[in-house]
Amino acid sequence: MGASTSSEQISTEQKELESVAASTGALPILQKAFSKLCDPQTNSIPLNSLHECFSLNFTNSIAEESSSVPECFPKLLANLGSAIVNIFFTADEGGFNWVEFLRGYIKCCGRASTSLSLNTLCRLYAATSTKAGITSKLEFESDDLDCKISGSFMSTDVLLLLCLCWIMSQNLSTWEGHEKIDLPDVKPLVLSAITACTDDDNALNVWDWSISGSKVQLPAQKCHMWALTTVPSLGYCFAQYVNARLRRFASSEDNSEPSSLSLGNISSSELGSTCLLTRGRAWATSLTLRGTVSEDLLVGCGPGNSDEELENLLYRSSIHGKGMNRFWANVEGYHGPLLILVSTTSGDTVPGGCVIGVLTNQGLESKDVFYGSSGYLYAISPVFQVFAPYGKEKNYVYSHLHPSGRAYDPHPKPVGIAFGGTAGNERIxxxxxxxxxxxxxxxFDKTYQHGPLVPNQGFLPVEISILEVEVWGLGGAKVKEEQDAYKNRETLFTQQRRKVDLKTFGNWEDSPEKMMMDMVSNPNRVRREER
Structure with a gap:
């Protein structure tokens, strides 16, 4: 068992591995999965059993024709399980014992830096591609997971890798019973990688670009740096997949029939495509974040959800109406993270239109100055980019309504919503x-990182007509309940202020009208002041 022959050393190694696995919180699940996968006679997991654990079985081998999904994608997924076992697990004569099973799991899901997680993902993609017969130009200096990567990615490789990560990051049990898997539109992410890793991105027509016809090669090191700065959570999709598969086997009553997944109707159409926050955009944005905000962002983006079920949608201009008053009536009282999306029409600067996004860490307030604690700016379509806080200034959010009950102001502050920059020179x-x-x-902006919000954005301001505005609440159910309670209180106060005392209103002796009539009939009459 293991690499050592001493029982004391084996016991020490086992304790260390179990301690590391326990720190991830997965030790009970690993124990259950091992007991169900292992052969009672050898007390080891057979090779074919571990393959089945991490494999996706398909009822159909080829997908319907789709312009955005390569035909080789089902083959890539079919070889995923065997590639995982071959890279991360070492078998002895009887299979995989408990120590080797723990060691392999820690290689897959142990605590690791973002850079190492992306290295592991690249190695997995290269091995899976080789098994599927797909040419890969990635090269690795050694068998160590943290070794230097060289070579290059083709644009098709980036597409396949992103689609593979999407499948791995999903809870596959939610797809059961569905006739097809709808892959998200990851073209903005592919274009983001290309513009970041090539020098001639200005010549790239991002509004009319085909992935299949592109022959550009992206250096592996530049792709690695792009992932670190743009989608740092991409590497953790693999750990999510491994944990999900082991958890499924640990909780299943019969592990002899692994789940099957039908790819016979694969497509890139998106459920809920009428919303600006499509499945692909939600996933791309979540890859820039960690924690509960990232999880809440993906709520309502799974299969089977309709527009009526998207409870996190606070405001949509085509439904609630355009303008600050309509906008404020729906977002006021929400004290949690917000994702604001704006789509534009076509213009000279943006021939195909664009989608801009802003993530705030708190709700909005009506102020005539900048405020906020943190936030992110996003160029979502046609090219995905993220601009994190820069640190020099804190002009995160500006949201100002028409002032009510104020005296004349010779220098009124602009009414609207802004992000970044300074007063009069707002970034957005x-x-x-x-x-x-x-x-x-x-x-003009020292709050958010540098970069264009639309392709080929020059130094002069760009004005574009707005097509749609959406606001999504990412604070969870509790924050939404607090907003609903706030709205109910405001409605109650408004109703109370509108109520009229009918008794007083019906008393002629106490009415203002009678007083005016008396004054008109005899204005010189002396009146006694009532005390």
Whole structure:
């Protein structure tokens, strides 16, 4: 058992591995999965059993024709399980004993840096591609998981890798009973990698670009750096998949029949595509985050959800109406993270339109100055980019309504919503009618990182007509309940203020009308002041 022959050393190694596995919180699940997968006679897991544990079985081998999904994708998924076992698990004559099973799991899901997780993902993709007969140009200096990667990615490789990560990050049990798997649109992420890893991105027509016809090669090191800065959570999709498969086997009554997944109707169409927050955009945005906000972002983006079930949607201009007043009536009282999405029409600067996103860490307030604690800016379509806080200034959010009950102001503050920049030179500004959005160069902004919000954005301000605005609440059910309670209180107060005392209103002697009539009939009459 293991690499040592001493029982004391084996026991020490086993304790160390179990301690590491326990630190991840997965030790009970690993024990259950091992007991169900292992052969009672050898007390080891047979090779074919571990293959089945991490494999996806398909009822059909080829997908219907789809322009965005390569035909080799089902083959890639079919070889995923065997590639995982071959890379991360070492078998002896009887199979995989408990120590080797723990060691393999820690290689897959142990605590690791973001860079190492991305290295592990690249190695898994290269091995799976080789098994599937797909040419891969990735090269590794050694068998160590943290070794240097060289070679290059093709644009098709980036597409396949992203689709593979999408499958691995999903709870596959939610797909059971569905006739097809709808892969998300990851084209903005592919274009993001290409523009970040090539020098001639200005010549790239991002609004009319085909992945299948692209022959560009992206250096592996530059792709690795792009993933670190843009989608750092991408590497953790593999650990999610391994944990999900082991958890499934640990909880199943019969592990002899692994789950099957039908890819006979695979497509890239998206459920709920009428919303700006499509499945692909939600997933891409979640890859830039960690924690509960990332999880809440994906709520409502799984299969089988309709527009009526998207409870996190707080505001949509095509439903609730455009303008600050309509917007404020739906977001007021929500004290949690918000994702604001804005889609634009076509114009000279953006021939195909674009989608801009903003993530705030808190709810919105009506103020005539900038406020907030943190946030992110997103260029979501046609090219996905993320701009994290820069650190020099804290002009995160500006949201100002028309002031009520104030005296004349000779220098009124602009009414609308803004993010980044300074007063008068906001990085993003949405006018009070939600008719136009103004985007300024990042040179005016010391709050968020530099970069263009739309392709080929120049130094001059860009004004674009707004097509749709959406606001999604990412604070969870508790924050939504608090907002509903706040709205109910405001409605109650409004109703109380509108109530009229009918008894007083019906008393002629106490009415203002009688007083006015008396004054008109005899204005010089002396009146006694009542005390």
């Amino acid at each position: 500004f949405i006018d009070e009618d939600f008719a136009r959005i103004t985007l300024r160069h990042h040179a």
